[in-house]
Amino acid sequence: MTLHNKKILVGVTGGIAAYRACSLVSRLLGEGAEVRVVMTDSAKKFVTQLTFQALTNHPVYDDLWNIKDENSVEHISVSHWADLIVVAPVTANTIAKFAHGIADNLLTTIVLARLPNVKVVLAPAMNVNMWNNSMVQKNVALIKDTKEFIVIEPRSGVLACRDEGKGKIADVEDILDIVVKSI
Numbered sequence: 001m002t003l004h005n006k007k008i009l010v011g012v013t014g015g016i017a018a019y020r021a022c023s024l025v026s027r028l029l030g031e032g033a034e035v036r037v038v039m040t041d042s043a044k045k046f047v048t049q050l051t052f053q054a055l056t057n058h059p060v061y062d063d064l065w066n067i068k069d070e071n072s073v074e075h076i077s078v079s080h081w082a083d084l085i086v087v088a089p090v091t092a093n094t095i096a097k098f099a100h101g102i103a104d105n106l107l108t109t110i111v112l113a114r115l116p117n118v119k120v121v122l123a124p125a126m127n128v129n130m131w132n133n134s135m136v137q138k139n140v141a142l143i144k145d146t147k148e149f150i151v152i153e154p155r156s157g158v159l160a161c162r163d164e165g166k167g168k169i170a171d172v173e174d175i176l177d178i179v180v181k182s183i
Contacts, residue, residue, distance in 0.1 A: 003179070005033075006084065007033070007034045007036075007083045008035050008082065008084050008179065009038060009079075009081070009082035009085045010028070010035060010037050010038070010085075010088065011038050011039075011040075011088075011107045011110075012038070012039045012052075012087075013043050013087065013091045013107070014040055014044075014046060014091060015042075015089045015125050016160040017125035017168070018043050018047045018089060019046060020125075020172065021047065021089070022052070022055065024175055026055060027172055027173075027176050028086075028179070029055065031176070031180075036056060036078065036082075037053075037056060037060045038061040038078065038106055038110060039060055039061070040106075041062075041105070042093075049062055061106055061110075064105060064106040076113050078110050079110040079111070079113040079114040079115070080114070082114065082118055083118065084119055084182060085111060085121070086123070086175065087120065087121070087123070088125075088175055089123055092133070092139075094107070095143065098111060098139075098143055099139035100139075119149070119182050120148060120149045120150070121152065121178055122143070122149055122150065122151045123152045123170050123175050124151065124154050124167075125168065127163060128159060128164070128167045130167070131154060132165070132166070150178060152178055153170070154166050154168055154169060155168040155170060155171070
C-alpha cells in the first residue's frame with residue numbers, strides 16, 4: 001500500500017474522536033502522502049493546531065477569514081490542491097452541512113469548492129442515538145447518493161459518553177484502506 005506523492009487534505013471536526021485524526025495523519029504521512037489539515041472551531045477544543053502542524057510541517061487551515069497565503073483565494077487553492085479529502089471524525093452537524101450544501105466554515109467551503117473528480121471520505125463519530133437519529137440517517141443517505149462521498153460506517157462498542165452501540169470512529173487501518181482504494 002502506498003500513497004506516494006498523493007495530496008490528502010484531512011478535515012477534523014469537533015468530537016472526542018478528534019484525537020484519532022493524529023494517528024491517521026501519521027499513517028498517511030508514513031505511506032508517502034503529502035498531508036494538510038483543516039480544522040473546525042469545535043475540533044480545536046479537542047486537539048490543538050500545533051499538534052497537526054508538528055506532524056505535517058505545514059500550517060493548519062482553521063479559519064475562513066485568517067488567510068495564510070494572501071496571493072490566493074485560500075478555500076479555492078486548498079480545495080484544488082487535494083487529490084482526496086478525508087474528514088475524520090465527521091460530526092452529525094458537518095454531515096448535515098455537506099448534505100445540504102451549507103458552507104459556513106473553512107472545511108465546508110473547501111469541500112464544496114473541490115474539483116469534481118475529488119472524492120470525500122467521511123468517518124463519522126458520534127453518540128449512538130445521534131447516529132441512529134432519522135435525520136442523520138437521511139443526511140447520510142443523501143450524501144451517499146451523490147457518489148462523491150464515501151461514508152465509512154462507525155463501529156459499535158462503548159462510547160466516550162459510556163453509552164453502548166454504533167458510533168465509534170472506524171479504526172485508522174480501515175480508514176487508510178478506504179483512502180488507498182479511493183485515490
